[in-house]
Amino acid sequence: MAEPSPRLLEAVARDLRPVRPLAAPWRRALVLLPLGFLLLVGVPWFWGIRKNISELGMWLAWGLSAVQALAGLAVVGAALREGVPGRKLTPAALAVTLASSATLLALITWVTAQYAPVVVRPEVRVRWVWECLGIATLSGIPALAAVAWLAWRLLPNRPWIAGALAGLGAGLMADAGMRLFCWVSEPEHVALSHGGAILILMVAGALLSRFAETWKGWRGR
């Protein structure tokens, strides 16, 4: 079979408008820069700024959050690269992305706990975990939706991984704003509620990506 079938040629000829190649993944991730900024400023503006921000100072509060938001954008770039056929991340690159995200979160949590320690009363501990989990997850949804919009035309070879990375990036970006609202610096609280929200967004991203792949397959094959 050296020639395309008449049906294939007809389908191609029907929709042969010139297309512009997509920009490089990192450049497309930069499209989300304004959203990252909005989340960084919007979450504390909407829910209120953390009570003990003065203990952290400008750089440890806003500076570290900005670093975390930029790290989220970088992870989104990795997700967009993973979405291009034949451009999947190597296992080493994937491991570095996941490990550096976890390390960054742990480091920021540790620094925050050192400079602005908070002891949570036992009677509100569980309730606050649930509240923060809900708010952090909700804050991440716009970012995840924006990444899904950017990734819609892609065709990842590993939809689970591309989606999970998109969720991780969105979660990091949203949590950068969350930590400017939530004054609880206890590592257990941060791990369970803020880390939990990032995990939920990763699972949501993976499911969304897998669903999109199946849907496009049914529609297009």
Place this chain on the structure above:
Amino acid sequence: MSDERNLDGELVAEMVAYQNGDLEAFQRLFRALAAELGRFFAATVRDVSQRDDLVQETFLALHRVRQTYLPPLPVRPWVFGIARNVERRHRRSWRRRGAHETPLVDSADAAEAAEAISGSSPSLDRRALASALRRLPASRREAWVLHHVHGLSFAEIAARLRIGLDAAKLRSSRAMIALRSLLGDARRG
């Protein structure tokens, strides 16, 4: 090595022309890559006609996501990335059908189909048609019989076989071409 690099360069140029709307560039890409893709699918699909279908499906998928190719990156890894997706979808739908469904049309239905068709076209040799139908690959026979004998639309066939609309049309039209050729041979013989 330098031949390979030249070929890669040519593929990049064809791909860029195709992204700019050149249909002939698409055809040249097909000619350059179809055989390699066929060999790629041969690792998992034994049926030659199914392999051909998968190659066609790969190019259809490639057409839909052609903007994701970023020049001047090599074309082959991108095309084979798409082929891997097509192959995965094929495996998944094959597994699902194998697990939950019996074939909609098996070779015994060929005789029934021949009976039905020859009833409306007396000039057709019923036995030759039944025999030609049996010689078709199951996937094509299925689509052809569902359309021409049971009168299903291609959209209905696509839904029943869990394939795309284009794949349903493609299978049926290929079955028709093969039938014409087989019946022509039978008449001449």
